[in-house]
Amino acid sequence: MKNEMILDGQDGTSGFFIIPKSKIYSKKSKFQQIEIFYHDYFGKILRIDGCFQTSELDECLYHEPLVQFALFSHPNPKKVLIIGGGDGGSLKEVVKHKDIEKIVMVEIDKEVVNISKRFLKNINKNAFKDKRVKIIYQDGIKYLEENKEKYDVIILDLTDPSGESLRLYTKEFYEKVKKKLNKKGVVSLHTESYLFYPKVFGRIISTLKSVFNYVSPHGNDVPLYGGTISFALCSKDINFTNIKEFEVVRRLDRKKIKDLKYFTPSLFLASLELPKYVNEVIEQKHKLITLDNPLKEGKGGNWEEKW
């Protein structure tokens, strides 16, 4: 590929660059700086506090594995909770399932939703308007503490572990989430890049395994996030590696969902097979992430330690 560049400097970083055609909008909310850019190939792009969140081009590479893998793991989900996801991309994936009866989205920043309603219709397809959807503007942890409702599928569509969101990447938080699951309930979340932050990934997976009986990581390349990122499916009752392809095909047939860009039943199950080095990271012993032992920010592993 030709789109690669050496920049000046000595600090040894690397990642994704983009030269947008224009900045469409910018606003500082109570919580964060929200910007919308336009790029010829990526389309509209949402950036929050200097971190890319989603784009029209590659949003399906994130939202479909995050949401559809979870919804198709469950035999018959009726109630879904999304924590975060203010751009509406995850919501759009959930409303594709006409047999789901209730969808609650808990987002801390109303401004992200408002801006996404206005600029990111190609990403959320106006899913906010669906009659089954209830949006609650509240801190996710507070919502879990104050509400007794249980769900079949819970999607954690959070920002990366950093600052305020660090407490959403702890054993204590995952325990709170588990309590809100119905029988056969499934939790889906993203779990950092196993290539660039193998130790962070390893600690998150170990922590999830200390809470849930079944944890199945999977990965995908989302260019806007700088390349390989990972996700995990978690459950007390569903062993994801035992799901048969014909079951997923039947669920898809029954639901008659056509507007998918990334998901197929066979791709979903194939995605649960991981590269050898990732299996090795998972098998290593990692310190659990707790409020007392949180993730340390922005370091990542040295690659010699990784392989």
Added chain:
Amino acid sequence: MKNEMILDGQDGTSGFFIIPKSKIYSKKSKFQQIEIFYHDYFGKILRIDGCFQTSELDECLYHEPLVQFALFSHPNPKKVLIIGGGDGGSLKEVVKHKDIEKIVMVEIDKEVVNISKRFLKNINKNAFKDKRVKIIYQDGIKYLEENKEKYDVIILDLTDPSGESLRLYTKEFYEKVKKKLNKKGVVSLHTESYLFYPKVFGRIISTLKSVFNYVSPHGNDVPLYGGTISFALCSKDINFTNIKEFEVVRRLDRKKIKDLKYFTPSLFLASLELPKYVNEVIEQKHKLITLDNPLKEGKGGNWEEKW
């Protein structure tokens, strides 16, 4: 991920950036500018004519799918040809198979091999010294035209389609390659990014399908190449989607290869399942690439045309 950056400018590009710690070496050969950089996380990096070729960190994400997927598709390969691959990364993968008897590598630029022998030992593991290896410094097309020898596996480890290498991405070239295959022979090559250049990818796959009975594309994220890239396995006789996992497991057991970072039998077969949009690109009609209708350089598709 935090390693993302907006650069100034209006030209709508995007891609991979890196800030290397140092430039270790630079030399202009008869054919091209060859540079070696060092980066804390990627390790040593080879760049040719301004395009990244390989790094210590992520070379396995390219060389293992390119080479091991092909070698493990064949029931019992004895003779292997590599065209290109001067850094020795592909060669290193082939010499891991102790039951292979003869390995010929045809590389046009002796300087790339010399520099790789000196600086990239972590990538080639001194595979050039293996007694089964014969290195021929010659143009790949000329070699195919002048030699009658046939091979079980042929690896095309070429630079991206551009300039001189455009004639290696044509039906005429693939026909020449096919003639050098033994029965059950397998060809492996990379086929551009289906995310960033879906039309280029589509044309390459269509052209391969016009030459080989069986063509199985697969993808992977190689950060140094700017993200998602693709590969294809091709054969007259081997239907890759019919390969059973137990067969690959048996081959791996028999060969006793331990030093793999990426490859597992189940990951290999899972990789042949593609995202829905990629299946759709493959099913579209694409103009075949011939010497009269070569690829047009550096354009890529507009994403609205793609999905």
